Amino acid sequence: MKKVFQSKICKGEGDCCRAVIASLFDKELEEVPEFKPDGSQGYELMKYFNIQGYDFTYFNRRDGQELQSGVLCPTIEEVAKFDGGIDGYFYATVNSQTFSDTTHAVVVDIDLNIVHDPNPNGLALALKPNDVIGIITVGNWHINLDGEFIEDGE
Secondary structure: OOOOOOHHHHHHHHHHHHHHHHHHHHOOOHOOOOOOOOOOOOHHHHHHHHHOOOOOOOEEEEOOOOOOOOOOOOOOHHHHHHHHHHHOOOEEEEOOOOOOOOEEEEOOOOOOOOOOOOOOOOOHEEEEEHHOOOEEEEEEEEEOOOOOOOOOOO
């Protein structure tokens, strides 16, 4: 993982997402497209991950949430350990430490420790694993109604 810093630091118009993607895929910031924070961002991120050869699922923190079968959904920590990320790293979202009422993209390890804050001020590095709101998983798998991880066939 290459630590790439964002070039735009502006509420609602920053490029932390782009910098995290560049970091995960060992690219320069300019090699990654800008992902606009609008309704198409998730779809564009999914397309980019797919082009890089990875599946894409955004997994929100769901501690204690029950599945339809009454089984507890795996925690985000369990999901990270099962999925493995990109060489052990994940795209994650946290609450911004710079701007109120907005989220921020960071890189976390398999234990959800923040290992790279693309904002040069580094304020998100003080956050803990419980502060992670969600991660992008990249494996070809799903969770069945019994709450078990199932690897999907090719």
